Amino acid sequence: MEAGTRPYGNNLGAASTIYPKYLPRSGTVVSLAEKINECFYRSLNGDIIDTTSKEMRALVAYTTWLGKDFHKDPKLKGSRGIDAPHFIDRAADPAKGEKTYDELCARCHGKDGKGQFTEDVLKDITKQQGGIATADDLYYYPPLWGDKSYNAIATLYRVGKLAGFIKHNMPYPLTYKNSVLTDEQAWDIAAYINSRERPEKDHSKDYSINISKKPYDFPFAPYADSYSQQQHKFGPFTDMPSAMKAH
Numbered sequence: 001m002e003a004g005t006r007p008y009g010n011n012l013g014a015a016s017t018i019y020p021k022y023l024p025r026s027g028t029v030v031s032l033a034e035k036i037n038e039c040f041y042r043s044l045n046g047d048i049i050d051t052t053s054k055e056m057r058a059l060v061a062y063t064t065w066l067g068k069d070f071h072k073d074p075k076l077k078g079s080r081g082i083d084a085p086h087f088i089d090r091a092a093d094p095a096k097g098e099k100t101y102d103e104l105c106a107r108c109h110g111k112d113g114k115g116q117f118t119e120d121v122l123k124d125i126t127k128q129q130g131g132i133a134t135a136d137d138l139y140y141y142p143p144l145w146g147d148k149s150y151n152a153i154a155t156l157y158r159v160g161k162l163a164g165f166i167k168h169n170m171p172y173p174l175t176y177k178n179s180v181l182t183d184e185q186a187w188d189i190a191a192y193i194n195s196r197e198r199p200e201k202d203h204s205k206d207y208s209i210n211i212s213k214k215p216y217d218f219p220f221a222p223y224a225d226s227y228s229q230q231q232h233k234f235g236p237f238t239d240m241p242s243a244m245k246a247h
C-alpha cells in the first residue's frame with residue numbers, strides 16, 4: 001500500500017522503531033529482518049530468505065528510512081499495523097458479508113476470491129525471463145482465499161485485523177479519509193472472507209509459552225479464558241474482557 005506509507009494500510013512507519021522486540025507469539029526476541037521473514041512465511045505464505053542477503057538488507061534499510069519521520073512525531077497517525085473498527089454487539093456474519101462482498105469487492109477480487117492476473121503479461125515475462133515467471137508474480141488484484149491467498153497463520157486471518165484493513169483501504173483505491181464501509185459491513189465481509197478455504201501452516205507453537213497473550217481474535221484454541229473458538233474467531237467481542245481491553 002503506497003510502499004508502506006499509507007496510514008492505517010499496513011503502514012511501516014513505526015516498524016524500525018519497534019524491532020528488535022519480544023514477541024509473545026514465538027516467545028523470542030525478533031529482529032526487524034526476522035520480522036520481515038515472518039511476513040514472507042506467514043502473510044505471504046512463502047519461504048524465509050537469508051537475513052544477510054542483499055535483498056533483506058535492502059528491505060531493512062528501506063523500512064528504517066521510512067521510520068525517520070516517526071522519530072520526529074512518535075504519534076504519527078496510523079503508522080503502526082492495523083486498527084480494528086469499533087466492535088459491533090453481535091458476531092460478525094459471513095452470510096451478510098457475502099452479499100456486500102459480491103456487490104463491492106467481487107469485480108476485482110472475483111466472486112470465487114481468486115483475484116486477477118493478466119495472461120498477456122504473464123506470457124511476455126515468461127518469454128523474456130526464459131520461463132521462470134508464474135501467475136503469482138503478476139496478480140494485480142490479489143486472491144483473498146484459495147491456494148494462492150494469505151494463509152491461516154497470517155495476521156489477516158484474524159477477523160479484527162482483516163476488518164480494520166478492509167474498512168480503511170477497500171474498495172480500492174479508497175483510504176481511511178474517504179472510506180465508505182460501515183463497521184458492520186467491514187466485520188461481516190471479514191467474516192465471510194475468513195470463512196473460506198486457504199493454505200494451512202503449523203500454528204501449534206504460537207503462544208505456547210503463554211496462551212494468555214493470545215489476541216482476542218486469535219482463531220485457534222486453546223485460550224486462557226472460557227470463550228469458545230467460534231466466539232474468538234467472529235465475536236461477539238463486546239462481552240469479552242480480553243477484547244475490550246485490547247480496544
Ligand code: HEC
Nearest residue numbers: 001002104105108140141142144150166170171172173189
Ligand atoms: C477496484 C478494484 C478493487 C476493489 C473493488 C476491491 N479491491 Fe481489494 N485490493 C485491490 C488491490 C489493487 C489490492 C492490492 C493493493 C496493494 O497491495 O497495494 C487489494 C488488496 C486487498 C486485500 C489485501 C490482500 C492481501 O493478501 O494482502 C484485501 C483483504 C482486500 N483487498 C479486500 C477487499 C474487499 C473486502 C473489498 C470490497 C469491500 C475490496 N478488496 C475491493 C483492488 C480492489
